[in-house]
Structures are given as structure tokens and as C-alpha cells.
Amino acid sequence: MSDYSSRNGDALSQNGYASPSNPSLIASPNNAASPVIRKKLMGFVGFSNLPNQVHRKSVRKGFQFTAMVVGESGLGKSTLINTLFNTGLYQPKEPLPPSAERPKTVAIESISADIEENGVRLLLTVVDTPGFGDFVNNDESWRPIVEDIESRFDQYMEYENKVNRQKLIDNRVHACLYFIQPTGHSLRPIDIEFMSRLHTRVNLIPVIAKADTMTDEEIADFKTRVLADIACHKIHIFQAPTYENEDEESLAEAEEIASKIPFAVVGSDKIVTTPDGRKVRGRAYPWGVVEVDNEEHCDFVKLRQMLIRTYMEELREYTNDVLYENWRTEKLLGMGVVQDPTVFKEVNPAVRNHEERVMHEAKLAKMEAEMKMVFQQKVAEKESKLKQSEEELYARHKEMKEALDKQRGDLEEKRRRIESGRPLTPEGKSSTGRKKGFLRT
Ligand SMILES: Nc1nc2c(ncn2[C@@H]2O[C@H](COP(=O)(O)OP(=O)(O)OP(=O)(O)O)[C@@H](O)[C@H]2O)c(=O)[nH]1
Ligand SMILES: [Mg+2]
Structure with a gap:
């Protein structure tokens, strides 16, 4: 028996595992604050595969992501949803005659699609909201939207409190595209009111609608003014985080995305032919074609990249860790539930x-x-x-x-x-x- 264990111990240390004969690899459990010891292992242990394991698990489970569009009526919200996901995701319930205009959105509608790309599943939901600004009194038009966002938090909290939390459905809004009218002036009071109501509940991503109606210069000026207004009114918009040890390419990508906010977008789900004969998604004018997917023409590609490719996880994380948590605390306090610090004391492992x-x-x-x-x-x-x-x-x-x-x-x-x-x-x-x-x- 002792012979077996000693041989076994040797084999482990040869493989680079921590073993009594190789004590330098054993971290002291009592000394949590000790600096990280960087140790070169003598063989392959396998924890470097953890990201892949997490990846596999997430892939199997799939991702849930919900985006919302908010803004004045007729700014192209419904059109952009279709453009964003390159599908007729948002189909009118009854087929329209070809000449018909897209109908006005009259109620908050969610459209979901199970999308798969390279074996990765994404349950994507887009919440389309009716545009505001059509009524004589638009004072309270933010209310149904904020209520919708909060009711999703409510629903999530209910799921969380269930005994079986295996299938936690996350319908919370992870990103909200706020459409700004391309006026070329500054933000209007109603935009400020809306954004101030929304920013504590959702990741706000401002976009300048119908950017094809402005020249490049006008867009650049307008962007500066919008950002100044946002800062002046202390509105919190989603900030792309940067990480210390990121490679140059990722840093450049993050910078590029950040420099485009607020994204100047053009939406279209129609295929048009360019003067040089290419078939593209865009809008045809007598003087030429505005291409949706051309970065020279608008920021649509950058916006999609931010939402889906680069910051989906950050958007989900911020929603969960900050926005949802704050809402939950506020709600519990409102219900008269005062946090019992002893509960946390017990939970605190130290x-x-x-x-x-x-x-x-x-x-x-x-x-x-x-x-x-x-x-x-x-x-x-x-x-x-x-x-x-x-x-x-x-x-x-x-x-x-x-x-x-x-x-x-x-x-x-x-x-x-x-x-x-x-x-x-x-x-x-x-x-x-x-x-x-x-x-x-
Ligand atoms: N010039 C221009 N027109 C656009 C753009 N996007 C949409 N439109 C047009 O704007 C009109 C309104 O588009 P919708 O997508 O229905 O706008 P909406 O924001 O959903 O409107 P509501 O549902 O009333 O809130 C349609 O005629 C679109 O073809 C764009 O980027 N540029
Ligand atoms: Mg609409």
C-alpha cells in the first residue's frame, strides 16, 4: 500500500501536480491575501481549457439577448430591427401590398428568433416600442416603456426565487437603442426626459436616426453636440469597457467603436442596385445609393458589431450586476424589506x-x-x-x-x-x- 502511494505521488509530481514532494505548488489556504505565485508547471494540467469548457457550456445552453428600440415615431426603429438581423425577423402580421408603407408600431411588441451561427445558439429578442411624440401631451410617454423594462426585472426576480432555477429565462432588456431625430441641433427636452428616465434601468445606446439625411460634417457636429448634452444632463450611456491586458487589435476596435457613439445609422431591408451594379442593402436616391453595410456611409456595421460581436457579454453583465441589482434593492426597500446585514455576514465566506x-x-x-x-x-x-x-x-x-x-x-x-x-x-x-x-x- 505504501509502495503504491509513494509511486503514485512520484507520478503526480512528474506530471506537475501538487504533491507532498512538490510542496511549492500548494497554495496556502490560510493566506488569501498572499500575492499570486506565478509558477511554471512541469507538465500539462489542463485548466487552460477552462475557457473552452465555459464556452462549451454556454454554447450548449445558448445565449439570451434582448435589445429594445425607443424613439420618436417614424425614425426608422422597426426598419432598423429588420436591418440589424438581416432577416425579415419583424414581419408584419398580414402581408402588405408592395407599395405600402411600414405600419406604425402601436404597442410594445417583442419579436424573438432562435439564431445559430457556427454552432452557437442565440435567442435574440427585439422589443419594438411605439414611437412617441404623436400626442398633444407627451409628458408621460416614457412611462409604458419604463414599466415594460421593470416588469421584465420583476419576472426575472420571480424566476430567481423559484425552487428550480435550472432554466432561468432572462427576458431583461440588455440594450436600448435610443433614436435621436436628425435635427442637427441639440437634444430636445423630450429626449432628455426619456433618457433620464431610462438610464438607471437599461444600457442606453444613443443612435442618430436616418443619418442619410445629413452630410458627414453635419453628422460630426451633431454627434459632438449630442454628447455634450448627454454629459451636461448627467445621462449615463453605455461605455465600452477597456481591459488592461488587451491586445492592440482589441484596443483599437474598442476605441473605434467608442469614437462612433452616438452611432449614425441608416436602416433598410430592401436590396437595391448601385450604379456600379452591385446588389446591396440600402436606400436608392436619384443621386446615388446609401449602403447600409458600408462603413463609409453610416455606422450601422459598427453598431451591430458593438451589440453582437464585441460587447454583448458586457451589456448582459452590466444589466445583471448593476441595473438589475439596483432596481432590486430599490424595490425591496420600497416594500419595506430592510436588508439584514447579518444575512450577508453569514454569506460572507471570510x-x-x-x-x-x-x-x-x-x-x-x-x-x-x-x-x-x-x-x-x-x-x-x-x-x-x-x-x-x-x-x-x-x-x-x-x-x-x-x-x-x-x-x-x-x-x-x-x-x-x-x-x-x-x-x-x-x-x-x-x-x-x-x-x-x-x-x-
Ligand atoms: N431616410 C431614411 N428613411 C428611413 C430610414 N429608416 C426608416 N426609414 C423610413 O422611415 C419611415 C418610418 O419607418 P419605421 O421603421 O416604421 O419607423 P418607426 O420608428 O418604427 O415608427 P413608429 O413605429 O411609428 O414608431 C419608413 O418610411 C421607412 O422607410 C433611414 O435610415 N433613412
Ligand atoms: Mg415602428
Whole structure:
């Protein structure tokens, strides 16, 4: 057995695993704050495959992503949805005659599609909202939209509270494209009102609608003004995060995307023919064709790249970790549920560890005290026993000594008698008797 384990241990250390013979690889569990030790392993362990494992798992489960479009009526929201996903994802319920205009969106509608690309599944949902600005009083037109976003949070919280959370359906809005009218001026009060209502609940991504109606210069100016307005009104729009150790290419991509916000978009799901004969998605004008997928013409490609290719995970993460969490806290506080810090204390592993250690130490101390008591008791018992036997011994010793003393006294008496020539016994007074008595002694 010992032979097996030692051989096994050697084999492990040869493979680079932590083993008793290779202790430098074992991290000290007590020292959580110790710096990360970068150690070159002597063989392939396999944790470098973790990203692939996560990837495989996510691929199997598929991704859920929900985007919403918000903005004034007629800015091309429904058109952009179709453009974005390159499909007739958003089909009118009844086929329209070819000449008919896209109908106005009259209610909040979600359209979902299960999309697969290279074996990766994406359950994509787009929430189309009716455009606002058509009513005499548009003061409260943000309300149904905010309510829709919050009801999705509500639904998610319900799922979270269910016993079986295996199939957690995430219908929360992860990104909200806010359509800005291409006025060329600054943001209008209604835009500021809308964005201020939305930014605490959703990742806001401002887009300039119908960018084909403005020249490049006008767009550049307008973008600057819109960004200044957004900053001035302290509206939080989604910021593309950058990571320290990113490669140059990713950094450049992130910068490029960030530089395009607010995205100037053109939407069209129609195929048109360019003067040089190419068939493209775009809008044909007497003076030429605006190509949706041409980065020279508009920022549509960059917007799609941001949503799907580059920042989908960040958008989902921010929605979950910040927006949803804040909403949940607000909601619970509103319901009068005050957070009980002891719950978190218990959940906090460091505090819990400490508590457990204190309890363990107290238990040990108690056991030690008990053992001490038992020991002392036993010692006392033994001592009393010893004392008793000592006393007995002493008594016996005394007895024996007394007997011996008595014997010695007798003998001395006899000797004295013999020496003084007196008969030893009163009966041995005759000469024979004396002789006899003397010989007997
Ligand atoms: N010039 C131009 N026109 C566009 C663009 N996108 C859409 N349109 C046109 O604008 C009109 C309205 O488009 P919709 O997509 O229905 O607009 P909407 O924002 O969904 O409107 P509501 O549903 O009322 O909120 C249609 O005639 C579109 O063809 C664009 O990028 N440029
Ligand atoms: Mg619409």
C-alpha cells in the first residue's frame, strides 16, 4: 500500500501536480491575501481549457439577448430591427401590398428568433416600442416603456426565487437603442426626459436616426453636440469597457467603436442596385445609393458589431450586476424589506470562516478544560490511594518495628541475664536445668 502511494505521488509530481514532494505548488489556504505565485508547471494540467469548457457550456445552453428600440415615431426603429438581423425577423402580421408603407408600431411588441451561427445558439429578442411624440401631451410617454423594462426585472426576480432555477429565462432588456431625430441641433427636452428616465434601468445606446439625411460634417457636429448634452444632463450611456491586458487589435476596435457613439445609422431591408451594379442593402436616391453595410456611409456595421460581436457579454453583465441589482434593492426597500446585514455576514465566506474558527477554538478550549479536570481528578485519586497505601505501609512498618523492638528488648534482657549468670527461666534453677536451658538458647 505504501509502495503504491509513494509511486503514485512520484507520478503526480512528474506530471506537475501538487504533491507532498512538490510542496511549492500548494497554495496556502490560510493566506488569501498572499500575492499570486506565478509558477511554471512541469507538465500539462489542463485548466487552460477552462475557457473552452465555459464556452462549451454556454454554447450548449445558448445565449439570451434582448435589445429594445425607443424613439420618436417614424425614425426608422422597426426598419432598423429588420436591418440589424438581416432577416425579415419583424414581419408584419398580414402581408402588405408592395407599395405600402411600414405600419406604425402601436404597442410594445417583442419579436424573438432562435439564431445559430457556427454552432452557437442565440435567442435574440427585439422589443419594438411605439414611437412617441404623436400626442398633444407627451409628458408621460416614457412611462409604458419604463414599466415594460421593470416588469421584465420583476419576472426575472420571480424566476430567481423559484425552487428550480435550472432554466432561468432572462427576458431583461440588455440594450436600448435610443433614436435621436436628425435635427442637427441639440437634444430636445423630450429626449432628455426619456433618457433620464431610462438610464438607471437599461444600457442606453444613443443612435442618430436616418443619418442619410445629413452630410458627414453635419453628422460630426451633431454627434459632438449630442454628447455634450448627454454629459451636461448627467445621462449615463453605455461605455465600452477597456481591459488592461488587451491586445492592440482589441484596443483599437474598442476605441473605434467608442469614437462612433452616438452611432449614425441608416436602416433598410430592401436590396437595391448601385450604379456600379452591385446588389446591396440600402436606400436608392436619384443621386446615388446609401449602403447600409458600408462603413463609409453610416455606422450601422459598427453598431451591430458593438451589440453582437464585441460587447454583448458586457451589456448582459452590466444589466445583471448593476441595473438589475439596483432596481432590486430599490424595490425591496420600497416594500419595506430592510436588508439584514447579518444575512450577508453569514454569506460572507471570510467572516463565516472567522466565526467558525472562533467557535472551533472555543470548543477546543472547553475540551481542554474538561480533560484537565479529568486529569486532575485522576491525579487526586491516585494521590489519595498512594497516601492510603503509604499510611498502611507506615502502620505496618510501625507494627513490625514495635515487634522487632520488643524482640530486641527480650533478647537484651536474656543477654543480660546470661551475663550476670542468672538462670534464663525461673524453672531452670537446677544445675541440669540451667545447663539444659543454656544449651537451648
Ligand atoms: N431616410 C431614411 N428613411 C428611413 C430610414 N429608416 C426608416 N426609414 C423610413 O422611415 C419611415 C418610418 O419607418 P419605421 O421603421 O416604421 O419607423 P418607426 O420608428 O418604427 O415608427 P413608429 O413605429 O411609428 O414608431 C419608413 O418610411 C421607412 O422607410 C433611414 O435610415 N433613412
Ligand atoms: Mg415602428
